[in-house]
Amino acid sequence: MQEYITLMIKCLVVYFVIIIALRIMGKREVGELSVFDIVIYLVMSELLAISITESHESILKSLVPIFTLAVLQIIISWILLKSKKVRDIFDGKSVILIHNGHINQDAMRKNRYNIDDLMSQIRSHDLCTPDEVAFAVLENNGQLSVLPKKSCKVKHPDPLISDGIINKKALKDLHRDSEWLKACMKEEGIQDVKDIFLCIWQKNAFFIIKKEIDSQNKMF
Incomplete structure (x- = not known):
């Protein structure tokens, strides 16, 4: 009887651990999961399965690596947010x-x-x-x-500028270069492309969103 009670307690603990870990790692739809996200979830599920089935093992032995993986996922997500090159490697x-x-x-x-x-x-x-x-x-x-074609309003599906970074591949598809884009941005009153959060080339004009400024007057 004690064994079943222990199993039930472990299941409850695991249930809340999964919820907390997923909340820490952020909200993403299943279809938006990267390969890295899927690997993390698979490893976590395996660790949790072991902690439940191995009744003689302490559940803490699984909780520590699970939260280690959660922290790792947060760190990697932050790096992906800051670096497009790393993001392309992980997300494709x-x-x-x-x-x-x-x-x-x-x-x-x-x-x-x-x-x-x-x-x-x-x-x-x-x-x-x-x-x-x-x-x-x-x-x-x-x-x-x-x-x-009848409803498409853009000349390229990808932004020409994302978070201050020029999309050279998109420009190549359009037979343009970075100097042309910088000149276009100056015509729009923007001297530095690093000040642009998003730039999409529509058929009739550029759609531009500038970076917001935080309370310390620093770009983010």
């Missing part, structure tokens, strides 16, 4: 499979994305052919985002 990069009706077959091969899946996603957006697609973007989470 989005890939444009269709640009203005043209299918990038090389990108499809590299990402092992077949034509049947592509056409299925196109049809799911009430479209019939790739020619009706402005952009089809394979996102980091494996989902395919389809932007129809």
Whole structure:
């Protein structure tokens, strides 16, 4: 009887530990989980399973590594927030499979994305052919985002500037360079691209959001 009571107590402790750990690590939808997030959750679940099934072992032996993983996830998330290069390594990069009706077959091969899946996603957006697609973007989470030509308002699906960093890949796709973009920003009254939080090139104009300033008058 004592063994079952101990098991029930462990289950309750594990339940609240999972809730607390997930709250500490932040809110993310399942579809937005990176490979790093998935690995953390799998390891945590395995540690918790061991702590429940091994009745002779103290649950503290599992709680310590679990919260260690939670702290590690917070640290890595902070680094990912500050560095796009590290973020690309952990989360991967989005890939444009269709640009203005043209299918990038090389990108499809590299990402092992077949034509049947592509056409299925196109049809799911009430479209019939790739020619009706402005952009089809394979996102980091494996989902395919389809932007129809009739409603697409941007010249490129990715921002040209994110958190003060110029997206050189997007500029290359548009046959532009950094100097051109900096000149455009000066025309918009912005002298330094580092002051820009988000810049998207729309068909009729630039959509720009400047960085906010905190209480100590420092950019963040």
